[in-house]
Amino acid sequence: MSLWVDEYRPKSLEELTYHSDLTKRLKILASSEDFPHLLVYGPSGAGKKTRISCLLRELFGEGVQKLKTDIQTFTNSSSRKIDITVVSSKYHLEITPNEVGFSDRLVVQEFLKDVAQTKQVDLSIKHDFKVVIIHEADLLTRESQAALRRTMELYMSNVRLILCCKSPSKIIDPIRSRCLLIRVPAPTIDEIITILINIAKKTNVNLPLKVAKLIADQSNRDLRKAILSFESLYMEYDVLKDNIRYRFTDWEEIINDIANKISLHYNPENLENIRDLLYELLNTYILPSNLIKYLFLAIVRRADESVKFEILEKAAEFEHRIVTGSKALIHIEAFVINAMYIIGRYKNGLGTISMDID
C-alpha cells in the first residue's frame, strides 16, 4: 500500500483544494494556444509537483500520468559517460540535472536537442509540443543557465520548459524573464487542517480537531510533512485521542538534544559529544543546510532575546560557508562553537568569560 501523501495526491486541477486563484490561472493557461515556458517556485511541501502534474493532465489528458523511468547516457568531450534519470510519459519528460553536477550544461543541451528533434507522434492530441520539466532548476550551474538563454528561444516551437525550484534567487535574470513566473505559496495552517480532515474522512480515521491542529502547527506549513506525521501518528496510536503527545521524528529529537546541550554551557566535553551527534545526523538523516537551519531555530527558541540577533548573524555566515565550502561539518561545528560562546558569555554576565575563538 502506498503512503497517504501519494495515495491522496490530487490528480486533476478540479481536485486541488487550496489556492483557488492560482488554479484558475493554470486553467486559463492550459486552454491558451501558446503555452509559455514556466518557472514554478515555492517552499518545499507547498504542492508544486502536484500542481504541475494536474496542469499537464489538463493539457494532455490522463495519459500524461502514466510514468516510466529510464536512464539516458550522454558522452562528454573527453568521452566520459554521464548517466541521467529520465521520468517520462508520452507527452512529457522530467530530469533533475543536479544529478550530474558540473556536466549539467552538456546534458541539458543534448537532452533538449534530442527532445526538440523528435516530433510528437500522437497526432490526435491537442498540443504539438512536448513539455520538459527541470527539477531543482535553482541548482543549475551558471554555464548551464547561460546556455539555456538562446536554447529556450530556438526550441520554442516544439518544446516547453517547466523549471521547478524552491527559489528563483539563483536563477539568472535572462532566464527568469523568459518564463511565466508561477508562485506556489505554502498552504496556511487552516488549509492544512482542512486537508488533514479530508484525508481522515477518506481513510475512515477519527481525527479530533485538536490533533489536526497540533499536527498542522508542528508542520511549519509543509503539507507533505503534515500528512506524513499524521500517518505515522495513526500507525503508532491507532486511536488518536485529544490529549495525544506529538511525536517528533528521530532527527528532530537529536536536534533538540544538541540545542539543549549548547544552551547549557560552554564545555569542551560537550563539544565532542555534539560532534558525534552531528555526524550521525549528516550521515543518515538530513542535508547540511537543513541541519544548520533547524539547529539554529531550536537554539534560538531556547535563547534570551538579547543574544538572538548575534546568533543569527553567525548562522547566516556559516550556512553560506557550507554552500560555498567543501566540508559541511567544519562549518556547522564552527557555528556550534560560536553559539555556545555567545550563550555562555550571556549566562556568565558580560565580560567574565574570556575565550579566544575567532
Next chain:
Amino acid sequence: MGSFFQDQGVRFKSAKDSTLNLPWIEKYRPKSLNNISAQEDTLITLKNSKDNLPHMLFYGPPGTGKTSTILALARELFGPELMKSRVLELNASHERGIDVIRERVKNYARSFIISDSDRNNQCPGFKIIILDEADSLTKDAQEALRRTMEKYSELTRFCLICNQISCIIPALKSRCTLFRFKSIGIDNMRNRLTYICEQEGIDYYPEAMDELIKDSQGDLRKAISWLNNASKLHKDDRVTVDTIKETVGIVPDDIINGLIESAASKSYDKIQETVNDVIASGYFGKQVIEQVFLKVLQDLRINEDHKCNIGESLGIIDKRLVDGGCELFQVLSLMCAISKNMD
C-alpha cells in the same frame, strides 16, 4: 558536439514554421535595421559601412538589440536564403572551448565562398561569424581568436557580442570597431510595447504599461516577454497592474511594509515570524531584499549613516543569496541589520 551547423537549420525552420506560436520576443524581433529602436548612432555607422564591414564588437546591457541588430544586418546583406550558408552563429549554448575556436571556427573562417550563384548578385563576398554571449568565452579561446581574425579577415568578418566589455581581452578589442548599445529609454520602450499591443489586440490599463516599463529598467526583451506572459492570464479583459506585478515577481507593498514594521518593533521573535511567513508564501529572497532596501532608502526614521550600514549588509547578503545561501537566514539577516539601525 559537432552539430552547430545543424542548429542553424533548426532556427530558420522554426522561424518559418509557426510564427503564431512563437514567443513575442522572437515574433517581434526586428527583421531590418530600420525596425531597431533607440540605437540611432550605431545604426548610422553600420549602414554607412555596409560595403566594407569591419570586425565588430557589440556591447551593452541585455535586451537592447545586439543580437537582433547583427541578424538584421546579415539579412540585409545576404537575404534570408543565402544567410544560412554565410553566417555562423555561436552562442553560449554551443561548445566553445579553445578546440572549437582552433578547429571549427578557423575552418569556417578560411573556407572560400564556392557557389557561383552566390556571386552574381551584389551581395558582399565575405562571411560573418557571430560570437554571441562572448562574455562566456574563456581567455584561452579569445587568445586563439586573435590570429584567426587577422589572417582571414578578407574572407570573414567577426561580430563579438557581450554584456560586459571588460570580459573581452584588449587584443581583441583593438581589432574591432566598438558599438555601444544603450539601455532603451522610456519613450522608445512605450512606442514598441504599444505597437505590439495593437498588433496582438491586447487591452491594458495605462498604469499597467507604466509598471511594465518601470520594472523592466531599459531591457526591452524583459518588457516584451513579461507583456506576453501577462496577456496569457487575461483573455478577454484588460491587463492590470497586479498581473504585471505577479508576472514580474514583484512582492506586494503591504508585505514589504510588514517586514519593515517588524524590524521597527525591535523584537527578534516578531521579525522571525514575519520573515518566516513571507518565505512560506513563496516570495523569493533576492526580490524581497531589493524591494526592502528601496523602502529603507525612503524611510525617514533611518538617518543617512544608518542607511549606509544597511547598504553594506545588503551587499553581503545579496552575494550569499546568489551563492545559494538559505533564504530564511539571509532575509532575516537583512531585517535584523535594519532593526539595529533604527532608532
